[in-house]
Amino acid sequence: MNYDVIIVGACTAGTFFANQLAMRGLSVLVIDKDSEQDLCKRLDIIHFTRDSFEQFGVPESLPGDEEFVRHFNLCYSKSALNNHLKENKINVSVLHLPLFIKRLRNTAKQNGVEFLFEKKFVDLLRDDDGRICGVVTEDGSKYTCRLVVDASGIPSVVRRVVRDKYVEDFAIGPRDKFYVLLKYVKLNDPNLTIEHSTSWQYYKGWIAPQHTPGGAIIGVGANLSFDYARKCMAKFESAIPLPDYTLQYEEMGSTPYTRPPFSFVGDGFLCIGDAAALTKPMNGEGIPMAWGHCMIAADVVANALKEGYPTAEKLWDINVQYQRAEGAEYAGLRAMLVGAMKMTAKDNDYLFKESIVFKSDDYVAKSSEAARLVKGVLTGQFALKSFVNFVRAIGIGNKLTKHYKNFPTNIQDFDKWRTKALKLWKKAGSMADTVTDAD
Ligand SMILES: Cc1cc2nc3c(=O)[nH]c(=O)nc-3n(C[C@H](O)[C@H](O)[C@H](O)COP(=O)(O)OP(=O)(O)OC[C@H]3O[C@@H](n4cnc5c(N)ncnc54)[C@H](O)[C@@H]3O)c2cc1C
Known part of the structure; x- marks a missing residue:
């Protein structure tokens, strides 16, 4: 089958975008290197603003849904000397990512999106004129389409090989990302609960609610390496008196912290999500940021595909709309x-x-x-x-x-x-x- 669009990467950006395109009548295939049951297991708990559901047309996860953990509505921050508490009213949803992505995927499937797992992208297919016309996976399979979307996260596996004059092929290396160390902890004082998040931006450190009663997540993000992030965690914990705790387990991951490429599009190509380094500068939140960008892109892609091959010119408005607004800010x-x-x-x-x-x-x-x-x-x-x-x-x-x-x-x-x-x-x-x- 010749698809309108093939998306590489089936996590929060790729799955959301696939659904948006399917709702606009396009045929979409999503491939991922991981198996369906292992998808997005690198992270358990995620937080994002509750109004993102309505803003981006995603049915809200609510108490009783398997992915739902809790809500909270205040985010605090404090200075490096632990003074001058700031209070911001932000409604936040706390969810289990692997279960949330399962729900997003089911919605996308109902709208006609096809998914293939354990399919690792290795190269682009090109037609006789050198234009992108599909992807090749590690097992030698070939899938054809008119537009390839890179939603592969930090490895940016398509953007790095696309060789298009408008698209930068930079790697998101150690200086361009935050290594995030998360400690899932149980507070030793049974009368203490962490109901809201508090950040100390100077240390790029925070404490936030998690899923078990009397539990919390203590996190730090730092450039360069996990070793350095661990050093920063020690510095953070020695500077700020956090509640006494017993460590349950640790989670580590990395998130882009660099400017997005100047152009998200090339001939027959688009990059979204972490592959486009789209994370919020203030707190590294990436999920709703990618969705905002995808909403712009979905309309432009649907129009471009009505007119045949999606050249960079036809997709250009994605750059214009994004860079002039959120990109500028x-x-x-x-x-x-x-x-x-x-x-x-x-x-x-x-x-x-x-x-x-x-x-x-x-x-x-x-x-x-x-x-x-x-x-x-x-x-x-x-x-x-x-x-x-x-x-x-x-x-x-x-x-x-x-x-x-x-x-x-x-x-x-x-x-x-x-x-x-x-x-x-x-x-x-x-x-x-x-x-x-x-x-
Ligand atoms: C510790 C940590 C905590 C975070 N917490 C939050 C949070 O609370 N809220 C929030 O909004 N953001 C959070 N973020 C950021 C958020 O997780 C990312 O911005 C978001 O997951 C990016 O989604 P994505 O779909 O672009 O990429 P990814 O989630 O990285 O997904 C990429 C997909 O592509 C697949 N893939 C990669 N290479 C290939 C290949 N060659 N072939 C086929 N498939 C491939 C991968 O298997 C993966 O499934 C956090 C990040 C970290 C590290």
């Missing part, structure tokens, strides 16, 4: 956060004290952030060096946001846009540059 935020991390614990404490970057929902500013930063320097509460780094990062972030808002609608103008974007990202640096004690 997160590019600025990503650059700014590099500056916000290049400082001491005392400086971070001042940002919290003055609600600069880190603020509660109900905070009302009486003066500008710039004025409060200057006050911090003049009163010796905020180091001049941190001030310079931070103001510089904000400036570059603003330029990036502006540049992304002008993402070219005409594909001919892309090269010029990309050249300037590369210069700005070089100036912005990366979160990995802020690591000072990896050895």
Whole structure:
């Protein structure tokens, strides 16, 4: 059978996107290297904002559903010196990922999506003109289609071999991701429960609810390696007085922490989810981010396929719509956060004290952030060096946001846009540059 679309990767991005395309009348095949029963088992508990269900048309997981764990509605954060609690009202769903993905898959199947498991993508099929026309799997099978979608997560197995002038083939390497170490723990005090999440951004550490009564998840994310993440966990736990606990088990995984490719599309190609490095700069959440991008892409793909072969030109509007909106916002935020991390614990404490970057929902500013930063320097509460780094990062972030808002609608103008974007990202640096004690 010749499919309209083949998606490589059957986890949260690939399965969601497949369903969206099937609902628009397209024939879709999803392949995954893993067996159906092992799918997405790398992670157990996931959290994401509850309104994502309605926003992206996914039937909500509710008490009684096998994947449902619980809800909570407050997310706190505190400074590096454990002060100045910030409170944000965010309704969060806590779910078992492997069971949730099973439900998403069943919905997609009901809408006509076909799934094949234990099918590892190894190469693209090309027609006589060199255009993408399908995939080859490790067992030698060939499947044909008009559009191949990379939803393979961090390995980005298709994007890395696509060789298209618009698509970057970079690997998401150790400097470009966060190694996440999660400790599932049981609190020793039977009267204590973790009902909400609390983050200490300075340590990229947090504590959040899990599925067993009296339990919690303590997490840390860090660039470079799992070894370094473990070092960061030790630093976090020695700096912040967390409740006493007994370790149940550990989970480790990694999540992209780098800018997405400038173009998500090429001739007969699209990348989504972690393969497109789509995670929230503030907390690494990837599932709803991928869905937002997929919603844009589904309409554009459905239209492009009505007109024959989906060239980069026909898919270009995915880039335009995404990069000019969320892409612009997160590019600025990503650059700014590099500056916000290049400082001491005392400086971070001042940002919290003055609600600069880190603020509660109900905070009302009486003066500008710039004025409060200057006050911090003049009163010796905020180091001049941190001030310079931070103001510089904000400036570059603003330029990036502006540049992304002008993402070219005409594909001919892309090269010029990309050249300037590369210069700005070089100036912005990366979160990995802020690591000072990896050895
Ligand atoms: C520890 C940790 C905790 C997280 N917690 C949250 C959270 O609470 N909330 C949230 O929103 N996000 C969370 N994230 C991020 C989130 O898990 C990812 O952003 C999301 O799972 C990415 O989904 P994806 O479908 O793009 O890729 P993946 O989940 O990586 O799926 C890729 C799929 O492609 C398949 N594949 C790979 N190579 C091939 C190949 N050659 N051929 C065929 N198939 C292939 C894989 O088997 C896999 O099934 C967390 C990440 C980590 C590491």
